[in-house]
Amino acid sequence: MQKTVDKYFSTLSSKSKDSKRKLIYTWIENHETLKLLCEDPKTADLKYLRPVGVATILSAEAEQELVGWVNMLRKDGVPVSGPMLEMQALEIAAEHDVLGFKASWHWRKGKAHILSPLPSTCEAAPTPLLPDIPVDVFEALKRACLVGDKDKDLSSDDDLADDSESDGEDNE
Incomplete structure (x- = not known):
């Protein structure tokens, strides 16, 4: 056996050669099983054969x-x-x-x-930056959304002043 290992694995260290020697003895011991596996095309190319149940997987x-x-x-x-x-x-x-x-x-x-x-x-889109608007305009927009007064024109300062004085009540 030593001559065979030296011939085919001459570049390996002594520890690796010993490992190969043990592997060859395992092949000799399992010769019949290996022969059957080589005859079946499904198992002929396997490098390792684990017993059933050794590799546990999820369903x-x-x-x-x-x-x-x-x-x-x-x-x-x-x-x-x-x-x-x-x-x-x-x-x-x-x-x-x-x-x-x-x-x-x-x-x-x-x-x-x-x-x-x-x-x-x-990926999540970046949050858009809010435009720079004055605080009073923002507050008026917020009130309009909460009250439901979406059709009101908030572009004039007079309307904003009227809204802030009335606090949401009609004074007509």
Whole structure:
């Protein structure tokens, strides 16, 4: 075995060579299983084969719930961080009785599309600046909106003075 490892892995350190030696022994031990996997086109290209149940994932329904949560926060302008996503995913997994789900960094990396930045068309528009208007004109506009007197012409100063003296009462 040592000659084989030295021949094919001559550039590796002694620790890495020892690791390759163990890997080759594992291949020899699992020869029959590997042979069956190579015969099936679906599994022939696999680099790693995990037993069923080792990789725990959320159901499609649970993932939709998580996406809805992220979208709700984004709609309100709240950025979603990785730890926030992890905590919410763990809560949803507990609600759906998914045992062993960890929301690891690798899982979050696989869900990067959920956290991708919003396109610029979805970003909030900047708040328009208010025009510079005198305070008394602004107050008259506010009163007109509250009273419902929207048709009143607020352009003349006389009307503004009359409104401020009458305090909303008709003195005719």
